[in-house]
Amino acid sequence: xxxARKWYRLILGILLIGGLxxxxxxxxxxxxxxSGLVIADDSGIVVSRExxxxxxxxxxxxxxxxTKEITIRSTDEKEPFDIGLRVKKISSNGEIDFNAHVKVLLxxxxxxxxxxxxxxxxxxxxxKESLPLGSYEFGTDRVLKATFTVDQKLTAENYEKESEMKYxxxxxxxxxxxxIDKPKPEEEIKKPLIRLPQTGEEWRNLIYKVLVGFxxxxxxxxxxxxxxxxxxx
Numbered sequence: 001x002x003x004a005r006k007w008y009r010l011i012l013g014i015l016l017i018g019g020l021x022x023x024x025x026x027x028x029x030x031x032x033x034x035s036g037l038v039i040a041d042d043s044g045i046v047v048s049r050e051x052x053x054x055x056x057x058x059x060x061x062x063x064x065x066x067t068k069e070i071t072i073r074s075t076d077e078k079e080p081f082d083i084g085l086r087v088k089k090i091s092s093n094g095e096i097d098f099n100a101h102v103k104v105l106l107x108x109x110x111x112x113x114x115x116x117x118x119x120x121x122x123x124x125x126x127x128k129e130s131l132p133l134g135s136y137e138f139g140t141d142r143v144l145k146a147t148f149t150v151d152q153k154l155t156a157e158n159y160e161k162e163s164e165m166k167y168x169x170x171x172x173x174x175x176x177x178x179x180i181d182k183p184k185p186e187e188e189i190k191k192p193l194i195r196l197p198q199t200g201e202e203w204r205n206l207i208y209k210v211l212v213g214f215x216x217x218x219x220x221x222x223x224x225x226x227x228x229x230x231x232x233x
Contacts, residue, residue: 033173036076042069063152070144080137081175084130094163101151109142
């Protein structure tokens with residue numbers, strides 16, 4: 001029984017541009033999302049700029065229900081953009097087919113937008129078509145609620161060997177029906193060897209420094225000349 005209990009723990013990793021693992025923790029690389037898009041869950045965990053976001057579901061048993069609420073808020077002052085959600089299977093192994101034994105219900109602002117297996121319910125294939133999450137402009141605030149339900153028919157025997165399913169959730173931002181690309185890094189501007197003053201104040205400071213420099217040189221010359229005369233005497 002101890003061996004079976006070992007696999008009662010499932011770790012769900014939901015990442016914005018993220019993914020979901022069963023059996024191990026999840027790590028997904030970031031995707032391109034508008035800089036003004038703020039996403040945080042009901043535990044106070046804020047999604048990083050890279051999009052990393054982890055959800056830990058310990059001691060999962062058949063029939064367990066796990067719920068997470070994710071707030072999507074736009075502070076982007078540019079033109080509105082649309083957000084869609086896609087899923088992509090990466091790999092799976094073991095006896096348990098989590099796609100068949102775990103159901104996910106997605107609700108946006110209380111309205112059901114998807115209900116079925118992790119990878120599609122036969123009516124909507126969100127591996128090929130984005131699941132619409134609405135249009136976002138400055139001040140838009142919505143809650144995406146994800147409810148995962150584990151099949152009650154799973155038994156201890158199903159957990160005797162390690163089972164894992166890994167798939168990816170990808171949140172896609174679009175503006176004018178075009179995916180928002182990653183901003184291209186600006187070409188490095190070579191700094192001039194000599195930087196000229198840019199303002200009147202800087203010019204005045206430069207002139208003062210030049211005059212002080214000349215004054216110091218003049219004093220040095222006078223002292224040198226006087227010392228030389230004394231030596232000639």
